[in-house]
Amino acid sequence: MSPTVRSRLFASGTAFLFGFILANYGMWRVAGADRWLWVAIAVVLMATGAVGVMISDSPRRVSIWAIVGLEMMIAFTLVPLLWTFTVAVAPDLGTPTSVLPQHVEWSAFGDALSEDSLRRPLMTSMITALLSTVIALMVAVPAAHALVKMRVPGGGYVYLGVVTLLLAPLLVFDGAIANQLRSFGILGMRLAPVLPTLLLTLPLATWLCVSVLRDVPWTLRDAIRVEGGSRREEFRSFVVPIVGPGIGVAGLMTFIMAMNDVAVGATMVSTESSRTLPATMLLSAGELANPSSRVAAMALLLLVPSLIVLLAAPRRILLLLGRTYR
Numbered sequence: 001m002s003p004t005v006r007s008r009l010f011a012s013g014t015a016f017l018f019g020f021i022l023a024n025y026g027m028w029r030v031a032g033a034d035r036w037l038w039v040a041i042a043v044v045l046m047a048t049g050a051v052g053v054m055i056s057d058s059p060r061r062v063s064i065w066a067i068v069g070l071e072m073m074i075a076f077t078l079v080p081l082l083w084t085f086t087v088a089v090a091p092d093l094g095t096p097t098s099v100l101p102q103h104v105e106w107s108a109f110g111d112a113l114s115e116d117s118l119r120r121p122l123m124t125s126m127i128t129a130l131l132s133t134v135i136a137l138m139v140a141v142p143a144a145h146a147l148v149k150m151r152v153p154g155g156g157y158v159y160l161g162v163v164t165l166l167l168a169p170l171l172v173f174d175g176a177i178a179n180q181l182r183s184f185g186i187l188g189m190r191l192a193p194v195l196p197t198l199l200l201t202l203p204l205a206t207w208l209c210v211s212v213l214r215d216v217p218w219t220l221r222d223a224i225r226v227e228g229g230s231r232r233e234e235f236r237s238f239v240v241p242i243v244g245p246g247i248g249v250a251g252l253m254t255f256i257m258a259m260n261d262v263a264v265g266a267t268m269v270s271t272e273s274s275r276t277l278p279a280t281m282l283l284s285a286g287e288l289a290n291p292s293s294r295v296a297a298m299a300l301l302l303l304v305p306s307l308i309v310l311l312a313a314p315r316r317i318l319l320l321l322g323r324t325y326r
Helices: 003-029 034-054 064-088 107-114 116-150 155-167 170-184 194-214 218-226 231-260 263-268 277-283 291-312 314-322
Strands: none
Touching: 003 034, 003 064, 034 064, 064 291, 107 116, 107 291, 116 155, 116 194, 116 231, 116 277, 116 291, 155 194, 170 194, 170 263, 194 231, 194 263, 194 314, 218 231, 231 277, 231 291, 231 314, 277 291, 291 314
16 A cells, blocks of 8 residues: 555545544534534535545545645634624624524624724724835835845845744833833824834735745846836836736735734723724723624624735735745
8 A cells, every 4th residue: 555545545534533523523412503514514524534535546646634624724714704703693682602693683794883982993903004004115115125136235134034023922022112102202192003013014014025026027127128118118017017916915915914913902002092993802892882793793894805805816915925836
């Protein structure tokens, strides 16, 4: 038996066994409509195991582990989202007892947008994310160009510092930044979160822009210059169609990450007038009427921009985040 066949059989057996356990647990321990959700997931896993056994000796390049992993990722992603949706559409019933929605009422989405205690932090988050993203791109694009194209001395160490800062938790800088903002007299102002948010957006934008500029066909720019093209022609024929889309996607991803950041609004600038939406949803949910449904509805609304960007430019996002598989 070859190692490939052995691996496929082991993956198929694992999927079938796990599905069998889920099916029994769902049938005996889960009540109501949720039982069929458990059974459906179990059936998919058991079917994957059965098919995997049948194709274990196939010459085709099929990874049963990858299929099982994808199915588990979908289950562990969609089930929490389904629970969030169920909470959002049941504002008058309290906390639901079932993952599957038993009652659908869309009022929580309108209430979440009309609630002043959520609408104001939403605007603060949007303004903070927009300004910090624009400032970050203004620094990140020329910095990435210098790192990629100009080969500045010590550029490798600079890029290492960018990645290190990107991986560092923002809570490390909590006390120092709060003291600086207080000494400048801007702690509590609505735009105060812009400065600490740059700790997130600047290294992230730089890292993404380096990925963008590494894949740029610079020979096309050189050809335009050799043929005597002006700066305007270079901008119109090279920068806008070739570099522009990648920088735009990098900016959108940076904006979304800044919008969803919790640490800045919750700890660094923890005053109501400057608190961002994620921090408000985390710290002040108890002050809302029907807090669970409104917070869940706002969480789903915050997911929409991420889905739009992902659906609009999936290939470019894969290239930015680590290249495509093939």
